[in-house]
């Protein structure tokens with residue numbers, strides 16, 4: 001099968017016996033189809049009227065969600081081109097945290113249109129050039145339509161956050177959650193070399209069953225999901241001075257199995273005394289700095305716990321590394337891994353450290369931090385599923401607010417910005433001649449996938465909506481007209497408060513075009529048989545038996 005026949009009729013084996021190979025049009029078609037199937041899967045989840053997906057993993061755990069990134073994360077995809085689509089979603093999620101479905105739909109539509117052009121004998125490289133020229137125009141139009149956002153304008157921030165929070169499960173508490181999100185991001189904003197940095201990783205999310213979503217709150221500090229380690233320790237410290245330690249408060253065990261021969265009761269005592277003396281010294285080093293709280297990333301020996309308790313210190317052990325880092329950010333402390341280096345200046349400060357009972361568990365709340373650069377959102381809800389959905393919703397909203405903190409610009413949603421970009425792109429197409437023009441027009445059409453899908457998912461007549469959209473956008477002042485998913489026809493999205501960060505749309509265009517061109521460029525797929533050419537599109541059938549080139 002994997003032979004190369006020379007002009008002289010000699011056969012040369014090039015690829016291993018069981019290698020599969022698919023070339024040219026076939027390779028491209030099956031890749032494009034696989035990628036489009038991924039877009040098809042996500043399609044029904046787009047927008048506030050989007051449907052949920054029920055995902056069941058191999059262990060039988062069920063997730064119900066309409067979050068694009070989560071859906072793609074849970075499904076097990078075989079085909080390499082389908083995997084590339086999932087990468088797009090991941091990039092989108094990582095870069096801007098929202099708009100994953102949009103980016104995948106866009107990539108799918110670009111490939112769908114490309115497929116038609118290829119059928120009309122337009123070469124993929126012309127399509128790619130045309131798409132790239134079109135993307136440039138689309139981004140220019142996006143830039144032109146962008147509206148500045150003032151971080152002090154709470155009302156606008158609420159609109160941005162609310163637009164990203166959908167899902168029936170959490171919509172009742174949407175305003176409350178958005179308020180929490182805005183406070184959280186504003187608190188963790190940092191200014192470095194003139195840049196604004198809003199790193200969502202500095203917002204810790206802690207979930208606990210009980211109460212309702214409305215009880216979800218911002219903690220100006222960090223929640224450590226551990227108990228106070230010793231019963232004799234205080235459960236509450238006001239005016240906390242916190243030592244953050246990354247080394248065990250234990251006596252080092254010998255590396256090898258050492259045997260200690262003890263011949264008399266006295267020598268047992270001497271041995272134990274020595275151990276306890278060493279621990280006491282460690283504890284003294286901590287206490288001497290003035291610390292009244294200890295968070296240790298490693299273990300704390302029973303004896304050390306006892307000495308800490310005696311000194312009135314609240315301690316907790318085996319704290320997660322990520323929590324240690326957040327504790328440092330929140331309290332201004334420094335994580336120390338050599339006790340001898342611990343100084344009073346390394347201690348973190350906060351108003352209160354307290355072990356609280358939440359439901360059946362105990363957690364330590366490190367609160368009332370002064371200007372903390374890491375904070376926690378404590379999500380409450382009656383059901384576990386609700387907690388998970390709330391976490392996903394908060395995650396999108398946190399990213400959206402962080403996005404506008406870093407690049408303070410927004411655009412109107414509901415498919416309106418996509419229509420504006422499509423308009424600009426097709427106007428440009430008219431000025432370009434030849435086959436490239438067809439590709440540019442195809443790009444404009446592909447952008448329409450967003451308003452089309454929004455209206456389809458809302459059960460509206462797609463054709464009617466699109467006709468109304470086009471008419472509205474042809475008129476002056478119609479740039480923000482989008483799909484009225486809760487009624488019918490088109491309405492002004494700025495008046496409705498449906499707005500999204502500019503960077504979300506920018507990234508969606510960039511990642512969409514990137515994966516579409518990447519897939520279009522592939523014209524040869526060589527795979528070991530056990531490898532991943534299965535899945536949608538399937539392994540290539542009907543390949544010529546002799547691989548004459």
Ligand SMILES: Nc1ncnc2c1ncn2[C@@H]1O[C@H](COP(=O)(O)OP(=O)(O)OP(=O)(O)O)[C@@H](O)[C@H]1O
Pocket residue numbers: 045046047048050066067068069097098099100101102103163164166396412413414415450454482483484485486498500
């Ligand atoms: N009230 C609304 N009316 C019309 N369109 C809306 C409304 N709220 C949101 N949208 C639109 O819904 C789309 C976003 O949908 P959705 O959040 O499901 O997908 P995504 O942001 O692309 O991906 P994901 O959130 O899964 O990462 C955007 O185009 C947005 O403008």
Ligand SMILES: [Mg+2]
Pocket residue numbers: 098099100164396
């Ligand atoms: Mg979204």
